[in-house]
Amino acid sequence: DTEVTQTPKHLVMGMTNKKSLKCEQHMGHRAMYWYKQKAKKPPELMFVYSYEKLSINESVPSRFSPECPNSSLLNLHLHALQPEDSALYLCASSKPGQWARKLFFGSGTQLSVL
């Protein structure tokens, strides 16, 4: 299994909703990442978990709350989002010791905030 699986593929939510994005991999990778990508822009790093501990938070607003409950699963909890948060949210993973030199990306969740 060499895939990073993200669910759902599409999500529409209101500004008062609470929703969660899910990312799963079974490659034994111990680093997992969340990226945000606006249309026609490169991905921007949001969070990195290393061995299930938060390693990097790129000054992301608290309305985004990551969680890594185990070595295979990464969640991104969303609450009180703004329309400008509409974007493609990408999950990625990498092997121990590879750092960001070899990233495996999921297909993303396309989020629309109304």
Next chain:
Amino acid sequence: AQSVTQPDIHITVSEGASLELRCNYSYGATPYLFWYVQSPGQGLQLLLKYFSGDTLVQGIKGFEAEFKRSQSSFNLRKPSVHWSDAAEYFCAVHSGGSNYKLTFGKGTLLTVNP
């Protein structure tokens, strides 16, 4: 700090024509260099990477790239483009070491005419 420049925002080529996408980087030492491809609404797929050694690297889907230290460049080439190559292409740099961050260029959108 490292940076990546992709001078061409949009390139259009005819199917069967050759392709060269430009990438210039700024970094004090020899960086780790990457080319990723992204189809609309999809995640990023690694085409090829350069870490050290032979400066001409071969990737998937018939792509190759050449590292030129004197020009701080890592241009992507393909001798004959297929319609399925239409996508967004991102050059990226990693500074090496224990680092979870990739720096992406702004991307080049490739359109392929029949």
